[in-house]
Amino acid sequence: MTDHKLPIVYDNEKAAPDDDKAAPDSMSRRGFVKKVGDVSATSLLGTAALMTNTDDAEANTEWAEWFQGNYRLMSQEEKAAAVARLERRYSAEYDKKVTVDSTPAEKGVLFGYALNIQKCIGCRRCAKACVEENNQSRGDQEIEWIRVLKMEKGDFDASKMPDGYPDSYGIQVGGNAYSASGVVLEGEHYYEPEKVPEEDAFYMPIQCMQCEKPPCVKVCPVRTTYREPDGIVVVDYNWCIGCRMCIGACPYWARRFNWGEPKLPKKDMNPKTHYLGNRPRMKGVVEKCTFCVQRTRKGRYPACVEVCPVGARKFGNLLDPDSEVRRVLATKKVFRLKAEANTYPKFFYYMD
Numbered sequence: 063m064t065d066h067k068l069p070i071v072y073d074n075e076k077a078a079p080d081d082d083k084a085a086p087d088s089m090s091r092r093g094f095v096k097k098v099g100d101v102s103a104t105s106l107l108g109t110a111a112l113m114t115n116t117d118d119a120e121a122n123t124e125w126a127e128w129f130q131g132n133y134r135l136m137s138q139e140e141k142a143a144a145v146a147r148l149e150r151r152y153s154a155e156y157d158k159k160v161t162v163d164s165t166p167a168e169k170g171v172l173f174g175y176a177l178n179i180q181k182c183i184g185c186r187r188c189a190k191a192c193v194e195e196n197n198q199s200r201g202d203q204e205i206e207w208i209r210v211l212k213m214e215k216g217d218f219d220a221s222k223m224p225d226g227y228p229d230s231y232g233i234q235v236g237g238n239a240y241s242a243s244g245v246v247l248e249g250e251h252y253y254e255p256e257k258v259p260e261e262d263a264f265y266m267p268i269q270c271m272q273c274e275k276p277p278c279v280k281v282c283p284v285r286t287t288y289r290e291p292d293g294i295v296v297v298d299y300n301w302c303i304g305c306r307m308c309i310g311a312c313p314y315w316a317r318r319f320n321w322g323e324p325k326l327p328k329k330d331m332n333p334k335t336h337y338l339g340n341r342p343r344m345k346g347v348v349e350k351c352t353f354c355v356q357r358t359r360k361g362r363y364p365a366c367v368e369v370c371p372v373g374a375r376k377f378g379n380l381l382d383p384d385s386e387v388r389r390v391l392a393t394k395k396v397f398r399l400k401a402e403a404n405t406y407p408k409f410f411y412y413m414d
Contacts, residue, residue: 126147127144127147127148127300130144130300132285132286132298132301133298133300133301133337133338134288134298141164141337142164144337145162145164145337148160148162148337148341149161149162152333152335152341152342155328155342156328156331156333156342157328158328158331158333159333160331160333160335161333161334161335162335162336162337162341163334163335163336163337163339163356163359163360164336164337165336165359165360166291166359167290167291167292167294167359168292168359169291170379170381171292171379171381172292172293172379172380172381172408173272173292173293173294173353173358173377173378173379173380173408174272174293174377174378174379174380174385174387174388174408174409174410175272175353175364175375175376175377175387175408175409175410176375176376176377176386176387176390176391176394176396176409176410176411176412177267177374177375177376177409177410177411177412178373178374178375178376178394178411178412178413178414179264179265179266179374179411179412179413180413180414181372181373181374181414182210182265182266182267182372182374183258183259183265183371183372184210184212184253184255184258184259184260184263184265185258185371186208186210187369187370187371188208188210188267188365188366188369188370188375189206189207189208189209189210189267189366191365191366191368191369192206192207192208192269192351192365192366193205193206193207194330194332194365195332195340195354195357195365196332196339196340196351196352196354196365197326197331197332197335197340197341197342197343198324198326198349199320199324199325199326199343200325200326200327200330201325202325203321203322203324203325205318205320205324205349206318207269207270207316207318207349207350207351208267208268208269208351208366209251209267209268209269209315210251210265210266210267210268211249211250211251211265211266211267211268212249212250212251212253212260212263212264212265213249213263213264213265213266214242214249214262214263214264215242215262215263215264216241216242216243217243218238218241218243219237219238219241222237222238222241223236223237223238224237225237226239249266266411268314268315268316268399269314269316269351269366269409270295270314270316270317270350270351270352270353270409271314271316271398271399271405271407271408271409272293272294272295272351272353272407272408272409273295273405273406273407273408274289274293274405274406274407274408275404275405275406276289276295276405277311277312277313277403277405278295278308278309278311278312278317279295279308280311281307281308281310281311282307282308283303283305283307284301284302284303285301286298286299286301286302286303287302287308287348290338292359293380293408294338294352294353294355294358295350295352296338296339296352296355297338297347297348297349297350298338299341299343299344299347299349302346302347302348304319304346304347304348306319306348308348309348313400313403313405314399314400314407316350316351317348317349317350318348318349318350319347319348319349320343320344320345320346320347320348320349321345322345323344323345324342324343324344324345326342334356335356336352336355336356336359338352338355339352339354339355339356340352340354340355340356353377354366358377363377364377376390380408387410390410390412391410394412394413394414395412395413395414396410396411396412397410397411397412398410398411399411
């Protein structure tokens with residue numbers, strides 16, 4: 063019987079003795095797949111079948127995914143092959159026909175978002191709709207891309223004046239030092255009231271701001287996260303190494319990490335997915351809001367916009383002066399969160 067072996071990998075870009083081509087520069091997975099990205103899908107599937115020694119489609123497909131290159135560096139043929147592999151695997155895994163869209167960014171489009179914080183009632187329907195639309199993990203490992211902060215309203219209280227220290231006059235630390243004053247951002251994002259909005263509460267949803275100058279992209283060591291031409295910051299899940307540097311760099315608490323294998327029941331899985339968006343993730347990768355790229359690149363609103371019961375959320379093309387989001391910017395009192403960070407978010411908050 064013929065002994066099938068993996069090709070030899072050489073360090074420091076030294077040529078193989080029997081090959082004129084330069085070999086991969088490291089034994090790492092990243093270094094290897096970078097150099098074999100031009101291998102055809104057919105040969106990869108053949109190699110996968112030999113190494114797994116099985117005809118199981120899922121096992122072979124996973125091997126093919128292991129060898130595929132970075133998505134944005136793939137040719138159109140390679141992207142089509144990667145999409146076809148995923149569709150086969152997901153359809154078998156979830157017992158339904160799953161489509162993986164690869165629609166690219168449209169020219170002349172720069173997506174933007176606006177949220178009326180005066181109207182938000184804190185119902186969190188946006189967060190739940192996002193979970194369902196974007197195939198986020200459920201149960202005890204539930205992941206939510208949208209956080210709604212419930213912020214406390216308060217005021218200065220004369221009765222607390224004697225509570226200061228180190229003496230009765232509170233010269234160094236005043237008695238009202240530890241009380242809410244006005245509306246504070248240090249809010250609670252896990253709350254379960256009987257009804258909303260609650261009295262003396264103010265709500266502020268936070269999600270990925272799709273920054274024009276995203277710090278998460280700058281720190282990614284393998285360039286698995288990047289900004290698309292339409293302004294959406296995406297993640298190539300197959301290339302994420304789980305270092306979580308992007309999470310530390312994001313000033314908006316917008317990224318989530320899969321510490322365990324995501325729990326996505328078959329019956330709840332949304333079969334209409336996008337390669338760079340809501341396709342099922344895996345353990346050890348980072349994920350985040352993508353403005354529902356599987357919907358917005360088809361001319362639809364994000365799920366959170368559609369489900370908002372008070373119409374607090376607006377979405378559109380920032381390059382179109384007649385879009386909803388541009389009308390908001392032109393007529394409302396608008397601000398961007400943490401503008402001092404120089405991230406230039408395309409997510410705007412406004413008041414009437």
